[in-house]
Amino acid sequence: MNTITIETGDGPMNAYLALPPSGHGPGIVLIQEIFGVNQVMRDLANAFAAKGYVVACPDLFWRIEPGIDITDKTEAEWARAFDLFKLFHVEHGVRDLRATLAALRAHSACSGKVGAVGYCLGGKLAYLMATRTDVDCVVGYYGVGLDELLGEAVHIHKPLMLHVAGRDQFVPPAAQAKIHEVLDKHHHVTIHDYPSNDHAFARVGGAHYDPEEAHIANGLTEHFFARHLS
Template identity: 55%
Template sequence: MGERITITTEDGAFSAYVARPDRSPAPAVVVIQEIFGVNQVMRDVTDGLAGQGFLAVCPDLFWRIEPGIDITDKSEAEWKRAFELFNAFDVDAGVKDIAATIDAVRKDPGCNGKVGVVGFCLGGLLAFLAATRTDTDAAVAYYGVGIDARVAEADKLAEPLMLHIAEEDQFVPKAAQEIILQALKNHPQIEVHTYPGRDHAFARAGGEHYDAADAQLAGGRSLAFFQKHLG
């Protein structure tokens, strides 16, 4: 279903996985990866969005470290590598690469001009920052790690943002969640949903903490949000 495109920046070029909907032109969604690279889970998310009517694009944001990372959450060695990549990753450069992806997608003949972003884990943080630093039309962040340290950036937010927070997230402790909720819950552009009993990556199909019911609930909320703001 997917294809590959190349996105060129001042720093170099990187690839992105693209899935196209049946109808064109369509609104677009940039899918922002977890710490495992553009793996099968991310490609499935991208394909799923195309099936829902969006031009979906998942850029390789680890290209500055090593292009083409594609690992899983199934082995200790892969987890070790994933955290090495996470620690080596330049968040600010990543947001610039997302901005370049948004620009490239807007110019695609298959795009109607509207572009949203959705991110998971590390990508959840990047989706939040894309909402505050880029011209994306709407953003959805799933269990973003590190948002609590950057809530002040919400002052720059001009377009709608949805946050999905797992209440038992091992990577976003209760204290961090409280900072996020207190700072953002009354922001006019931000919609926050919390999921009791859920751990990090509850929407990662096949993952240890996957919960089908809440993944479907969050996915339905995200779809309605994008249909409203990108339609």
């Protein structure tokens, strides 16, 4: 596995690193779900790298237990994932992502421009990268808890794209309405809705995976990064 070590200020953190075929390109900070830096995340990193990006996916659970790598296939793994979610400290996660952003910008393979993309827990953290860092652009997939963070929207100064699942079991209609009420009028934010889809509709192999809608969302993400990171 190709990894780099990032100094966070609180200790060293590993990150999965995927390089483009050319060996050089813009950067992407890939933000994990609640299952750690697992095969799904590594596959995503490799896919973005194949499109020309230098991708770093940090091990955000390192303070709890380094190297978490589980799936969504068993009840025991789901229980472990939710335990990790409860133990995870969001402020620490943002700090680690800020360190990852700096490390990626300084990496010899990176052009200097860096975007971020996150899924589920990572979708929430992606939003916080947009409000709390100087990342060049951000994409969030079905982020949880954004309705409680809308007061930070005034700090979004770079392009942010959100993919929202209309039937998301973790983001009820009232929460989605609040997100739209505040962010629809923000000129840096674009929201794409998927009314018939549940949470994690873009997770390959997941229970709610919808290949057609995932293809649409991923195409929009690809175009977004090409526009803002080139």
